[in-house]
Amino acid sequence: MEALLRRGTDPVLRVGDLALDPVGKKVWRGEREISLTAKEFRLLAYLMSHSGAVISRTRLLNNVWDLSFDPETKVVDVYIRYLRSKIESVDEKPLIKTVRGFGYVISA
Known part of the structure; x- marks a missing residue:
């Protein structure tokens, strides 16, 4: 996401009618604004920035929770x-x- 911001492109991530603004820390589904916790926002941003790709639990733990191993948790x-x-x-x-x-994968 930081690379997109540096390039000056539209930083809003979109998957179908779901939009995520990483700068304003806001999420919408259609016209409905959605309130997320910081961790939920980070998880959704990671999934949306890799839209269409299957992301393993281990990779999510590494990139969203900053864990370098899978503690066999259900988080x-x-x-x-x-x-x-x-x-x-x-x-x-x-x-x-x-x-x-x-x-998991996110796609429209």
Whole structure:
């Protein structure tokens, strides 16, 4: 994200109707603004900056929680559930998908 900011391009990340502004620390799904904790925001930003790619739990732990090992914790799964509950209402298309045995991917 820092590289995008240095290049002067639009820093807003978009996946379908989900938008994340890393500078203003805001997230929207369509017209609805979504309130996230700092860790949820960091996790969503990481997933969105790698949209379409399957990201392993270990890679998320390394890049979002700054852990250099997998302590066999369920913290990633718990935070993914938090994000889903906030960005995916009943009438909206799911954006975060679980790839069994590999990790998570966000795509429209």
